[in-house]
Amino acid sequence: MLIIYVVAFIAIFYFMAIRPQQRQRRAHQALLSSLKKGDRIVTSAGIYGTVKRVEESIVVVEVAKGVTLKIARRAVAEIIRDSSMARATAPETAPRRGKAVAEIEESTDEDMDMEADEDDESAAAEAPRDTPPKSVSKTSRGGRG
Known part of the structure; x- marks a missing residue:
């Protein structure tokens, strides 16, 4: 059995x-x-490019105009055959820097001090009143005397 x-x-x-x-x-x-010159590919590292030359174990890929990379042939993960599929699998472009800076609200040191004071006050209100505050000795921080 x-x-x-x-x-x-x-x-x-x-x-x-x-x-x-x-x-x-x-x-x-x-x-x-089936890899040949002109194929749009995605590498296993997620790099998109166009095949410029195929050798026995190396593929030369153009990732931007005038920028080529030599990669191992086995690093090719996918061949993008259709242009609509290429648009669907291509990563979104990064937002422009100017827009992100405009959305950030600037805070001053005074704002941060006021927030810290409010946090201290709320923590003090929540703490039990009958226990004394804990003191920190030099040895409790992990050091030797």
Whole structure:
């Protein structure tokens, strides 16, 4: 009876872990073999670019006008075939710096002091009155005497 459980466990492990991994590896190998100049790609690090040259183990990718990167061929995660799919998977552009600065409310030192005083007052009101305040000795901070 124990042998049946062991065989069943091995079969489940094979169909749940090993076989899907082999299928993914074959699909990735097919993707890498179909890689050609002009393909839009995404690397495993999330870098978008256009293939300029394909060598045996290196791919030269243009990520911006005049900016090229040499990456390992196995680092290509996806080929973007359709332009509508490229727009859907491309990251959103970062907001302009000027807008973010305008939205930040500036606070002065006086505002911060007033907020700290209010926090101290609310903490004092919430603390029990019959216990004395705790004192901190030099040894309680983790140092040696």
